[in-house]
Amino acid sequence: MPCWVTSSRRAALLALVLGLAAAVPSAAKVFLSVDEALKLAFPGCQVERRTAYLTAEQVKRARALSGVEVPSALVTYHVARRNGQPAGVAHFDTHRVRTLPETLMIVVDPQGKVSRIEVISFREPEEYMPRGAWYQQFLGKRLDRDLQLKRGVRPVTGATLTARATTEAVRRVLALHQVIAGAGAR
């Protein structure tokens, strides 16, 4: 005969655990399409999709600035303007986490700082995905020496590979942003 509860103390304890779980506010983890992500990042803006064809020299410079791999000379990005004024630039970076890819949208504001980061897709098991609050620590970051895991970016146990891949993606995007802006493509 199954016996699930042997005392009221244990039942109360379990109720407390479940009650706390039920009482927390709802904030869904969201996967987005590109269009939805852009609308979320740039409400009320005109968004123009552009393509940059980097020279070998520009790729080399982006690698040097970021310190990470720049896998392609073809870079697609989205430039947003609000009332004719620059509102930011969104890059979609797809990279391998462990064996499977993750795609992030990283938005760079007109001052060259990260203003938004969204997980678009994550194909590894979700146990390897940091919680939403972890991604928020990239907001306001520039491309500098502090933008490194275990320096200005705090690691997360159990998702170390994701944390490193994400940090490298942010460095890569900020470097590409600088290189493209330097070429007068903005």
Add this chain to the structure above:
Amino acid sequence: MTLFRVGVVSVAALLLCLAAAPAVAQSNDERIRQLEREVAALKEAIAALKSGEGQVEDGGRIAELERKLEVLAGEIEKMRIGEAAVEADEGQHGLGPAASKIYRTERGLSIGGYGELLYQNFDGERDNGTASGRVDTFDLLRGVLYFGYKFNDRWLLNTEIEYEHAGSEVSVEFAYLDYLWRPEASFRAGLLLVPMGFINELHEPTVFLGANRPDIERLIIPTTWRENGFGLFGEAGPVSYRAYVVNGFRGAGFTAAGLRGGRQKGNQAQAEDLAWVGRLDFTGVPGLTVGGSAYVGDSGQSLDASVGTTLIEGHLEWRWRGLELRALGVQADLDDVRELNAALGFTGNQSVGEKLQGWYVQLGYDVLAGRGETALIPYARWENYNTQDEVPAGFRANPANDVEVLTLGVAFKPIEQIILKVDHQNYDNAAGTGVDQFNALLGYVF
């Protein structure tokens, strides 16, 4: 006009390439690289045409080529990003439109694993000067293969097959099905990892410091602790939770040294007694995890005694720059221990603990933090536990189960997925029979 014809032919070839892509046995990456090469060639062709614009009869054709170039660049971007690049449509099953879209096509097999090779060198003497009798060992402790399969939008399978001691023991560490309903609440059933402590759910060698797992998370929280069951899991804002019903411990396996022998591991598990286990974690601040868990259920199973069993655990982790701080405390309370001892024939100091308690604090610092992937982490761990903190009247506790362990060591990660851990463990117990040991562990995860 030769260049122009080259451009047109290239576009035609490229379009053919795209149309034929699914039938060609190439990886997505290879196809992207090929398309990029074609686009680069086209771009050069257009630039050459532009430079000789005066000779071009129809400038509109150049504009058309440029338009096609942009279309192709867009196609490459879609291939990189995957299904997220397509527009969202109607939501399904209560999910937002994008969520249903992203889940729709991302299915298939995922493979991973980890392994641990452990050398242990024991002191020839106990603390009281008598011979320890311990034999040094060099063991392929674990080789684990992970297989996951995503059937469709909602259904996932996760399994872990473990070969211990070079294959002399084979077991399934977990095998469960998930139904992903919504982030706040999804369902899980199968052979589950009991969600208590740090190590039980996250036990890959690169995730924790110490060649050996903390004793507290082996003897009181019996890692790797897995039982058959079902339940809910999810997250809401900064809080995540898991709440399962599982088959209870088999109390007949408990000993004075702890609860480890009570695990049923999904093997024809006795299910006369079930148990509830729940866990909450707060991760609202990057680098910080604070949480707790509780397990409540009977462990009597086929015995006459109920052996009510409660475990309460709290944990904290703080990671800041190169710093890794962990603290964990756990207490287990058992009922009917006198009856359990009688059923098992335990007398004197052999009694199963009526109360077991322990805590540990661990500190590590990566001296290479922020300089890339390589890590060098000196660490220290202090453990204090007693698996017979209380025993029933008429029995006595064995002072050898009142233990303090100081672990000092260093971990080296040449890359994130490989680790070498070397440490010394100083064991002290109230009986003076502690045996110190030196350990070296080579671990990998993929």
